[in-house]
Amino acid sequence: MRWWDLPAVLLLEERMFPEDAWSPGMFWSELAHARGPFATRRYLVAVETDPADGTERIAGYAGLAAVDGTGDVQTIAVAPDREGHGLGARLLTELLVAASAFDCHEVLLEVRVDNSRAQRLYQRFGFEAIGVRRGYYQPAGVDALVMRRTSEEAAG
């Protein structure tokens, strides 16, 4: 993901996370840490080409932060009309490759307790629930499930 992707990413963000969408500043701040020899972030966009007219569009995006050997899935989202075709799995695979490249021994994430679709995706990749953060998602006050995938789970 580069700064010029942000208008399209922000449109998707507003659509998919209407209650707690990231601001442009949050994306800018993350991208500021995504380049150079001391980068701690990896942000991706999935670009698809329309076979009819050759136009490109962003169909999904995802980001990971890596701090002191722990990766954190910051965001992952697929456009509603592209869900269910494996794009979420591909984005998550790329984030886990990035976590390995950052030498992370574990990857954590938070997911809304009512987001069973995302939870199934994470479980398929070996993430396990390790706790709940009460009222994590504001302003709605929805709880977050904290999930973790360790290097051992990745190997198994």
Ligand SMILES: CC(C)(COP(=O)(O)OP(=O)(O)OC[C@H]1O[C@@H](n2cnc3c(N)ncnc32)[C@H](O)[C@@H]1OP(=O)(O)O)[C@@H](O)C(=O)NCCC(=O)NCCS
């Ligand atoms: C969660 C999310 C990223 C998943 O993305 P996705 O592209 O639909 O994920 P996948 O296609 O890899 O997997 C979704 C389902 O499609 C199925 N699937 C994948 N490829 C398929 C294919 N070729 N044919 C049929 N089904 C397929 C998967 O088995 C999975 O089924 P399940 O939900 O019953 O387990 C997406 O739903 C999303 O963006 N949601 C809104 C934002 C969000 O909640 N993000 C997570 C925040 S923590």
